[in-house]
Amino acid sequence: MPNAYPHVELQHLLRQATKRPHHVLDHHPVLAPLLRADLSLVQYGNALEGLHGVQAIVEARVLGFLDRHPGLFDYQSRRKLPALAADLAALGRTPIQLETEFPALDSVAALVGVLYTIEGSANGGQVIARLLRQLPHADLPMAFFNGYGNLSRQRWDEFLEFAETHCREEDREIAAGSAALTFDAIKRYMDAYLDYLGAA
Numbered sequence: 001m002p003n004a005y006p007h008v009e010l011q012h013l014l015r016q017a018t019k020r021p022h023h024v025l026d027h028h029p030v031l032a033p034l035l036r037a038d039l040s041l042v043q044y045g046n047a048l049e050g051l052h053g054v055q056a057i058v059e060a061r062v063l064g065f066l067d068r069h070p071g072l073f074d075y076q077s078r079r080k081l082p083a084l085a086a087d088l089a090a091l092g093r094t095p096i097q098l099e100t101e102f103p104a105l106d107s108v109a110a111l112v113g114v115l116y117t118i119e120g121s122a123n124g125g126q127v128i129a130r131l132l133r134q135l136p137h138a139d140l141p142m143a144f145f146n147g148y149g150n151l152s153r154q155r156w157d158e159f160l161e162f163a164e165t166h167c168r169e170e171d172r173e174i175a176a177g178s179a180a181l182t183f184d185a186i187k188r189y190m191d192a193y194l195d196y197l198g199a200a
Contacts, residue, residue: 010164010172014116017176021183030190030197034128039135045091048144050193052084052095054186058118061105072108073115073162078155080122083143090141098196100189103181109171112163113178117186119159122147 025031030050033043059081066075088095105114129145148155167175 010167010175011160013172013176014113014179017180018117018183021180021187025183025187025190028187028190028194030194035131037135039132039137041091041137041140044137044140045088045093046193046197048084048087048091049093049095050190051144052081052088053097053193054189055081055084055118056095056097057100057102057189058114058182061102062111062114062118065105065111069108072166073111075115078119078122078148080118080144080147083146086143087141096196098189098192100185100192102185103178105178107171107174108166109168109174110178112167112175113180114182115159116163116175116179117182119156123152123156126152 026035031047033039034047059075059079062075066072085095103110105111125145125147129142129147132140132142132145163175
């Protein structure tokens with residue numbers, strides 16, 4: 001009988017490795033308001049601006065790695081920076097970029113860890129989008145949180161298939177470590193962004 005959950009072993013390892021840093025990030029002062037009924041337009045714009053800074057760094061690293069390994073994975077069609085830029089423009093905000101350290105992306109296993117983090121956030125964005133639609137701000141720009149729309153499940157399964165195929169069993173701990181380090185780096189960026197907001 002075929003395995004009904006062919007991705008569960010690697011996916012479970014990645015989920016366990018990122019459980020705590022994921023929880024910490026969800027409760028970060030920049031992002032936590034997204035889940036509250038009293039979310040303001042300023043808080044929404046702040047969250048998008050912080051996420052734009054993160055995505056700009058991560059996408060540049062992912063695309064740079066894939067340029068050195070052509071044909072490995074199609075990330076161009078998954079880029080999220082244009083959607084974030086469009087949402088910020090609709091709010092009348094210009095994105096800023098802060099300098100923070102992100103982990104090196106030097107192997108396919110490390111790529112799997114980074115992609116797990118940012119592709120997983122696209123799944124989480126679907127949940128946030130549903131909550132946002134219930135708010136009084138009916139005209140919130142939500143291109144980023146809408147993510148892949150009806151293709152979300154398919155895109156996630158495609159990523160898991162890629163991860164399972166290209167991440168060797170002996171490299172799975174590298175992937176898990178990369179995912180956890182990416183969450184930590186995102187938190188550091190959000191901390192720096194929070195300091196920026198305070199200074200501004």
